[in-house]
Amino acid sequence: MDPVNHPRLTLLTHPLVQHKLTIMRRRETSTGEFRALAREISLLMAYELTRDLPVRDVPIDTPLEPMMAPAIVGKKLCIVSILRAGDGIASGMLDLVPSARVGHIGMYRDPITKRPVEYLLKLPEDVAERLVIVVDPMLATGYSAAAALERLKAAGCANLRFACLLAAPEGVSVLARTHPDVPVYACAVDRVLDEHAYIRPGLGDAGDRLFGTK
Template sequence: MSEHLTVVDHPLVQHKLTLMRDKGTSTAGFRRLLREITQLLAYEITREMPLTTTTIDTPMEEMEAPILAGKKLALVSILRAGNGMLDGVLELIPSARVGFVGLYRDEETLQPVQYYFKAPEGLKDRLVIAVDPMLATGNSSAAAIDLLKEAGANNIRFLCLLAAPEGVARMKEAHPDVPIVTASLDRELNEKGYIMPGLGDAGDRMFGTK
């Protein structure tokens, strides 16, 4: 993928995103929609995965058929909200290896603080997809990508539901080699670092917490 930012404008993606933005949508509905929309976004972000061929027998004859090449993809959730996107991708790619990056945002400085990191081995040989519903300031996302690169990853893509212009700019500055795929580039961040018009706190809406 060459473009730094891809906004997936597929009608189903946009329709489901509107339902997710609506504050009247229930926790269960929000969770289901996030899984569905993530599958559609994952379809886009995996478009250029390398293929090789294998010999199989169809009911009719033997053939050389395309199959994914190389090591299994690594899917990395940026905790905690990223976990809501894991299921959507894993339904498409059940063999993916899964890792976790735990970062929380210091409310005073808005800077990320690391509290957990666990990644699959052999990252340098894998396509790594980092998932987090919201690309807001971009600080946590950039810090998570730093950790993945330190662990050997060199082919990374970032999958999010919503992005703010500030977060996209921050990621482009910190990691110009990491393409971003999202369902929407929203207007701006407010003074508290929330995406506007956004959909509120994705973690709280997904897990029913406040």
Template sequence: MSGGADTTSSVTVIDHPLIEHKLTLLRMATTPTGEFRRLTREISLLMGYEVLRDLPLQPVDIQTPLEPMTARQVSGKKLCFISILRAGNGILDGMIDLVPSARIGHVGVYRDPASHLPIEYYFKVPDDVAERLTIVVDPMLATGHSAVAAITRLKRAGARGVKYVCLIAAPEGVAVLREAHPDVPIFTAAIDRALDENAYIRPGLGDAGDRLFGTK
């Protein structure tokens, strides 16, 4: 499928031509940090249109320069975007461009280099997260352990209606997240071949955090 979204069960691969084109540039080893950051932001904004397709609307009476009319606007409380630190902030920027009034939360999780299991070091979300649609963002869904840990923590804080957004997923990570949180829909721009022995996605794009922030 081209120019839309390929949906299988709870996993949606958003394969718009512009997303595929920009993702190709993002994958290239020669793409410099500044360009990598810009592309990540642009892809995230484009993905946001599909991720937020089902936002509820309500009628509102307005006055145009020519006459009054009844139009529609998003109803309910504002969204809440949750970034899994640190790489999630790359996607967060594009999502905020799309919904500037959204509330923001952060979950700090790093992967133990030996066990590949997540260790939480920071958690700060809006107090009323239970009343908001919650979008969790992180560029790479590799083993799935960080995503599961972050969503589990959010649910403990009361979050409901959670969605998960990444740029690239591994089949192993998708399986782990779906098993732990079958109610959470996954949105991604690509599902790659597999994880390697170091739990990196192949072919992937390398370490998203390092490439976003120029730390390697």
């Protein structure tokens, strides 16, 4: 199956998203500009990811008269960041939904096996009752995302979504195989993973570019 045509994958093709992503890809883009663009794109992504939040009409008073107006109902959503780079996406989404709860899953990629190793799990107590958006800028091998989703399902989460800036076909295929029930949102699916598990053409190491560590 072509992962780009997988029914659970949504590509965010809005011109503003694509334009900002192009600037992020450029080698000469500074750390500060890269971080600001990640925040801006993340806010736009959150708009799409929350499109179907449930609402109901509630009574309010405008300055002129009473009316019934739509308001979001139920528990506020939870954004779960896969550390460390996921925080660069979570911060932009919180600009749109500042009342959202935030969880963290700390993982690093073993340089030999390319498999994730978990070192931190911190979630809201009622996370299972919320819509949970898992965020990581890059869906490369897909193993970290798959492991994070598995941990959240073990915690009782049933309403899950995964969001990233860039995906590799290999990573999308892993999520399609391991978590076919979880919608995936990406701004682009690039050509391939290289032998070091970097997305090509990609944008480099998202964590290093967000935090200026390389």
